[in-house]
Amino acid sequence: MSINRVVLIVLDSVGIGELPDAADYGDVGSNTVGNIVKAFNGINIPNMCELGMGKIEGIDYLPVPKDIKGSFGRMAELSKGKDTTTGHWEISGIRLEQEFPIYPQGFPPEVINEFKKQIETEILGNYPASGTEIIKELGEKHMQTGYPIVYTSADSVFQIAAHEEVIPVDRLYKICEIARKILKGPHAVGRVIARPFVGEPGNFTRTKNRKDFSLEPTGTTILDKLKEAGYDVMAVGKIEDIFAGKGITYAVHTSDNMDGIDQTLRLIKEDNRGLIFTNLVDFDMVYGHRNNAEGYKEALESVDNRLPEIMQVMKDTDLLIITADHGCDPTTESTDHSREYVPVLLYGKSIKAGVNIGTRKTFSDMAATIAEVFNIRHDFGATSFLNAIKN
DSSP states (O other): OOOOEEEEEEETTOOOSBOTTGGGGTOTTOOHHHHHHHHHTOOOOHHHHHTTGGGSTTOOSSOOOSSOOSEEEEEOOOSSOOSHHHHHHHHTTOOOSSOOOOOTTOOOHHHHHHHHHHHTSOOEEEEEOOHHHHHHHHHHHHHHHOOOEEEEOSSSEEEEEEETTTSOHHHHHHHHHHHHHHSOGGGOOSEEEEEEEEEETTEEEEOTTOEEEEOOOSSOOHHHHHHHTTOEEEEESTHHHHTTTTTOSEEEOOSSHHHHHHHHHHHHHSOOOEEEEEEEOHIIIIIITTTOHHHHHHHHHHHHHHHHHHHHHOOTTEEEEEEOSOBOOTTSSOOSOBOBOEEEEEEOTTBOSSOEEEEESOTTHHHHHHHHHTTOOOOOSOOOOHHHHBO
16 A cells, blocks of 8 residues: 655654763753653553554553554664754754754854844843743843843754834844844854743733744755655644745644644645644643643643544555654753654554564654655665555
8 A cells, every 4th residue: 555645743852761972962861751751650641652652662661552553663863963953854854963053151242243233222131041031030121121132042042032012023023034144154043033922020921923933954855855746745833944944835833732733633634645744842842941741741641642533534545653853851950952862653554563663873764764655766864664664
């Protein structure tokens, strides 16, 4: 049976154990799923377990049902770094030899001075901070002065926060576009992010009008190749932002994990052929970076609870792939991403059950596999696992 469509779902930050080079990133002991299970003496994700989650190498803390419905394995990241853009780009076939720049001391004068010159105003901040904390610290001053709040994190990001009544969202986006043009060469951060908020001092909340301004991918991705070949490439969640719109034929942004699943289900039910590429970001953004282990656990259980819906509406010619882009262990002191293996779960009527695809040496094996599904030539420098899993 042929495969006409791949449904690729990225559980953002759902890592399953430290990579061999975790020490280089300060991540020894990180294990996003494993440490959550340890902290709460278990987790209820029976549908992932039925796809073989508990049989993946290194996972000895999940139940293994008698009947495994899917195939399974894990992937190691070959690129330098551990952020969202790096992980997704490698999944799509691009590996980075050099990490995106980070700014633990804030951005240097040559960046900030040029930014202030072009936006014709001063700024507040310019240091690493939690997005919710920095608007508590500087939100009132921002409202008094009208100056945008600039901050970063352990990721390669230049974030700009502004109250929607002080700097309208459209103006904030234009400011971000200015920053994106400045941040190139040695200062080419992975993402410039608009972070609008509303409310009064002591009660600020961020809105859903976040927007990411990403670097364009530095090479050809499987998305580009599918689009060129005439296939549908449908992006759900922040996928469009991560790839700066390249290689995408349709995009829909989402408000949370459940909306992401709803949009994915809608697209599966429609008549299309190619790739549905979904990112479920809440694990990372809402729980991982805030060290909310209980919330993370509940989010995993909620997504797992909806997997049967996806599996039931899939066509016989569909291939479901569930994976992740990095870790973000909420049980460690760090609120940063963690350098971890990521799971691979595979399901479809044309896919064998119970096959262990082992430990893949690069996330780009995913791109090579999708290329083989659609008989597309590539030079991703990776190995397809399609022959191992296809009936």
